[in-house]
Amino acid sequence: MSNNIKEILEKLGTSPKKSMGQNFLINKHKIQKITKEIIKENCKSIVEIGPGLGSITNELVKINTNLLCIEKDKDFFEYLKRKYEHYDNFEIYNKDILKCNLKKLGNGKRIFFGNLPYNIGTKIIESLNDNFHSNDNVSAIFMLQKEVGEKILSKKGSKTYNGFVVKIRTFYKVKKLLELNESDFWPQPKIKSILLRFDVKRINAEDRLDYKDFSNFIFTSFSIRRKKLTNNLQKKFKKSLIIEKLKLLDLSEDVRAQDIEVETFMLLYKMLKDNKL
Numbered sequence: 373m374s375n376n377i378k379e380i381l382e383k384l385g386t387s388p389k390k391s392m393g394q395n396f397l398i399n400k401h402k403i404q405k406i407t408k409e410i411i412k413e414n415c416k417s418i419v420e421i422g423p424g425l426g427s428i429t430n431e432l433v434k435i436n437t438n439l440l441c442i443e444k445d446k447d448f449f450e451y452l453k454r455k456y457e458h459y460d461n462f463e464i465y466n467k468d469i470l471k472c473n474l475k476k477l478g479n480g481k482r483i484f485f486g487n488l489p490y491n492i493g494t495k496i497i498e499s500l501n502d503n504f505h506s507n508d509n510v511s512a513i514f515m516l517q518k519e520v521g522e523k524i525l526s527k528k529g530s531k532t533y534n535g536f537v538v539k540i541r542t543f544y545k546v547k548k549l550l551e552l553n554e555s556d557f558w559p560q561p562k563i564k565s566i567l568l569r570f571d572v573k574r575i576n577a578e579d580r581l582d583y584k585d586f587s588n589f590i591f592t593s594f595s596i597r598r599k600k601l602t603n604n605l606q607k608k609f610k611k612s613l614i615i616e617k618l619k620l621l622d623l624s625e626d627v628r629a630q631d632i633e634v635e636t637f638m639l640l641y642k643m644l645k646d647n648k649l
Contacts, residue, residue, distance in 0.1 A: 377396050377398070377425060377558060380425055380451070381425075384447045384448075384451055385447075386447045388559055389445070392422075392444065392445060392489060393422075393487075393488075393489025393490060393491065394424065394445070395487075395557040395558070395559060395560070395561045396424055396425060396427060396557060396558050397427045397428070397487065397515075397552075397556060397557055398427070398556065398557060398558050399552070399555075399556040399557075402550065402552060402556055403427055403428060403431070404431070405550060406428060406485075406513070406515075406549075406550070406567060407428060407431040407432065409513055409549055409567075409569070410428075410432065410483060410485050410513055411431075411432070411435055411437075413481075413483050413511065414481075415437060415480075415481045415482050415483045415511075416437065416438065416478070416479060416480035416481050416482060417437065417438045417439075417440060417477075417478030417479055417480060417481075417482035417483075418432055418437055418438070418439050418440070418478070418482065418483055418485060419440050419441075419442070419477045419478045419482060419483070419484045419485070420432065420439065420440070420441045420442070420485050420486060421441075421442050421469050421484065421485065421486030421488065421496065422442070422443060422444065422469070422486050422487060422488070422489070423441045423443055423448070423452060423464075424443075424445075424448055424487070425448060425451065425452075426452055426455065426456075428485070429441060429452065429456070433456055433459050433461065433462050436461065437461065438461050438463070438478065438479075439459075439461055439462050439463070440463045440464075440465075440477055440478055441462075441463070441464040441465070442464075442465055442467050442469050442472060442477070443464060443465070443466060443467075444466070444467065444468050444469070446466055449464060449465075449466040452464050469486075469492075469496060470492060470495060470496070470499070474499060474500060474503045474504070475503050475504075480509065481509045481510075482509070482510055482511075483510070483511050483512060483513065484500060484510070484511075484512040484513075484514075485512070485513045485514070486514055486515070487514075487515040487565075488514050488515065488516055490516075490517040490520065490563070493514070493516045493517065493520050494520060494536065496514075497512075497514065497524070497540060497570070498536070498539075498540070500512055500570070501539065501540055501543055501544065502583075504572060505543040505544075505572065505583055506543075506572070506575065506580065506583075507572060508571075508572040508573075508574055510572060511569070511570060511571045511572065512569070512570040513549065513567065513568070513569050513570075514567070514568055514570070515552065515565050515566070515567050516565065516566055516567075516568060517563050517564075517565060517566075518551065518563060518564040518565055518566045519563070521548070521565075521566035521567075521568050522566065523537065524537055524540060524541070524546055524568065525546060525548060525568075528630060528631055528632060528633055528634075529630060529631055530630075533630050534594050534597075534630070535590045535591045535593065535594035535629075537634075538590050538594075538634050538637055539587055539590050539591075540570075541634045542573075542586075542590075542634055542635075542637065542638055543572060543573055543575075544570045544571060544572060544573060545570075545571045545572075545573055546568055546569070546570055547568065547569045547571075548566060548567070548568055548569075549567040549568065549569050550566070550567040551564065551565070551566055551567075552564065552565040552566065552567065581638070581641065581642065581645075582645070585645065586638070586641055589608075589637075589641045589644075589645070590637060592604055592605060592607060592608060593605060593629040593637065594629045594630070597628070597629070597630060598628075599628070600625070600626050600627065600628055601614070601618070601627050601628055601629050601632070602614045602615060602618070602625055602626075604629065605644075608648050608649060609644050609647060609648060609649060610647070610649065613644065613647055614644065617640060617643040617644055618640070620643070621636060621639060621640060621643075623636070
């Protein structure tokens with residue numbers, strides 16, 4: 373399969389660009405497995421970020437679902453546009469996903485998919501969270517650098533557990549679907565990859581909160597990692613009130629943010645939010 377990719381690149385007069393994280397998935401078994409995970413959702417729209425030369429696109433375009441692709445590379449954009457021009461369910465745009473309004477991509481029940489470059493992966497996931505945290509009609513399957521994926525899955529007390537992790541997992545159920553080795557790609561990257569699924573958690577109306585304010589609360593909680601949570605939060609709330617609410621949650625006044633479960637942050641926020649300094 374890598375030989376086929378090389379031939380296409382030669383015809384296009386281009387080569388893989390490291391700056392854009394262009395490593396092409398060549399493991400046919402894993403291509404099929406990933407495709408099945410995407411298709412089984414039976415969505416109205418699939419949004420593929422960075423389709424490259426179409427290893428996954430080749431399969432997705434065959435099903436009766438609207439497929440919208442965002443490809444930043446001009447050569448790949450032109451190639452895919454020509455290749456799939458006869459498919460009525462296919463659209464492609466030559467854009468930078470970070471400059472796109474995600475809410476305008478696709479419609480109805482939709483799923484986002486992409487092999488995300490390590491340098492923008494977390495930015496895309498955070499943008500997804502910012503736009504769809506309360507929309508359980510939107511899900512995502514992303515291929516990420518394994519180190520980044522494991523950070524998102526990390527548990528309290530670990531070195532990688534931080535405000536970003538808590539923010540994402542407050543609103544999304546995150547599940548590991550597959551691990552990928554360097555040899556699954558051409559050219560081979562120096563890192564392993566991981567496939568994660570993101571599904572919006574259903575939140576009852578009475579539990580809904582001010583998303584922006586809650587996000588600020590989370591990052592204030594983790595603002596100085598070595599400090600106690602009470603010290604970080606007393607920029608916004610009285611220390612005595614913070615300690616009182618921590619006790620109600622069976623937490624010590626000396627606890628640090630990294631030692632608190634994801635779900636507990638929402639409870640603590642709701643207890644404190646109406647009593648800012």
